Amino acid sequence: MKQHRGRLWQLAGAVLLVLAGCNMPRGNEATAATVDTGGGIPPRPDEPASSPAGQIDFAGELTQGGWIKGRASADVVKVTLDGVELSLAEDGEFFAAFDRDAGAAATLVALGSNGEEITRALSIAPRAWNIEHINAARRPGGATEAFMKLREPELARINAARAIDSGSDGWRQRFVWPVTGRISGRFGSQRIYRGEPGSYHSGIDITTGTSGTTFVAPADGVVILAAQTPFTLEGHLLMIDHGNGLNSAFLHCSQLLVKEGDRVAQGQPIGKIGATGRATGPHLHWGMKWRDARLDPLLFTGPMK
């Protein structure tokens, strides 16, 4: 019976977490309950009243391609997710995100200065990806030598850009849409060719039906890559670091309005939509990554209005 009740609390906590991620107005009962739980799982009344090493509160989109943002109390010295250390800001805030193929469970651990640990079990909801089965063989792969000669330095620049930690605080913000239009491609969708999976779509595609539409920075950041010469696949590629391991990439631009090293503010025009690189028509491909995890931008902005 006890276990059953614990499970119900966990479910209730999960619901509250989702609500908290939707910018619920502060001060109402649901939000207060979320704060009290210290992360959505209320302490069970039958638990021993040992003083915890610290407190962690968190909210977010606990699903594949989603994220979690939290705050640890001042006595917490280290926070890990599945054993991997997260960056803990001076005010105790931390951030992590879940890859498109993340497993159903993750463990968040906060270590107090007295050596005690608080552990929170996270349920990462699976997504129903748009999978298309194609009754045709996958096109023969294998890049030509000529292609790789062009590609290698591009990949090197992308990797070097991703290694930059600009120290930006953009990761703390609620993201905005860089541009509104029709969503012509969703994150995570995938084609399977006679049982052989192709690579999934790593971002979200937005089209306004034309080239030249200006798009803006979805959050504060620093320009870590601005490809003035178009890359073979990405065309004029623009990458923004939002700090804390979180970055955005914008592909196929017709024009870049900022240069490497520029600090950009949320809402600032940074480029124009185009069809450079490998694109069938003008659109903005917006991809997001946290460390090595590929993320769904839609879970950072909420639905387009």
Ligand SMILES: [Zn+2]
């Ligand atoms: Zn795309």
